[in-house]
Amino acid sequence: MHGSATNVCAGRCLMVRMEQLPASGAIIGADGLTRPAWASVDPMLRDYYDTEWGVPVRDEHGLFERISLEAFQSGLSWAIILRKRPAFRAAFADFDPERVAAFDEDDVARLLDDEKIIRNRLKIRATITNARATVALRDSGGLVGFVWSFQPDATPAPLTQSDVPTRSAASVALSKALKEAGFVFVGPTTMFALMEAIGIIDTHLVDSHRRGSSGVWSQAPRHLS
Template sequence: MDWMTEIPPASGAIVGPDGLARPRWAAVDPMLRDYYDTEWGIPVRFEHALFERISLEAFQSGLSWAIILRKRPGFRAAFADFDPDRVAAFDEDDVERLLSDAAIVRNRLKIRATITNAQATVALREQGGLVDFVWGFQPNETPQPRTQADVPTSSEASVSLAKALKKVGFVFVGPTTMFALMEAIGMIDTHLLDSHRRGSSGVWG
């Protein structure tokens, strides 16, 4: 078999040498392929892990996800493994430390946003916690994309989630960023219909 073979154009998926169909973005780079196969779209229902996903999605804004994924170990080391309590206590000295850390994306606004969001995550425990708050916006239906062009970049649910998070103190949580989060944590299933991962979250049939 060739390194990869496109299956019928209507599907938009690509069959790799392992015989499995994936979207084009996950079909070439081994790192992205592994992320797609093992993590993307799998439900995240723990505060610590969900805070990490929100943080990384914010850093990804305006950049490629591959950049963020390659720097993920650096992000984890720099942000105390995304422990909300520890990050919430970061001060200006920590901001300056992070701005000199080449292992992460050095953006002052995004660094401060991560600290702000950690503080909001801690405060949200009084309202049931981040996980229940975010998952409370799970829609009743999920997209049914045959091609990547069929996958929307925002939705009514992501707009509502973004607005709600902003009301409780979160920043860098726009509708597009929240839609990407919803995809990543399995709240919606935007795997292409012909992808071998379609339905793998267990949330959607």
């Protein structure tokens, strides 16, 4: 999903002009901080990168929301999802798994009529399905422990955006396990993006001011030997 001539992504697509990008794919902002290109153009994405992306999420509510939004993002830009996030929260009962799990056909119809969100029937139904799977997982330790159990032993150390993979053995395994637990719209690429977003892996560029900031990978290398 990344590395094309006009599209730079880390699971987060943003169209930028090629001449804006240095060879490393990292940009030093007006504030003197270095960020990847996708987080250097749009102020909303920059704030998301600086304050949320890669920060560990270890609560059921927050993790269910992230899984849901990652599913809605599939095929779209993350900027669209962020701009619609308040509307998503309002439409999906603030992503409370128990409340969403109780949604019925009337709720599906309501959501399909809501112009403020992504009105994709399959993704809407997937969110409800995943809420029910989330609740069911409570009997076997819960969603958080389940997802974080797939944390790998090492994390990437990308120098440029093209060094960032879009899937890994861990994301493939997580995807398979979630599907077996009843989740849908949780493919390996989507799960890799989730793992990046919630700090299970650190794919911040080694020159980024956010590299190693999650605390999970406090020893994440800032350069390659």
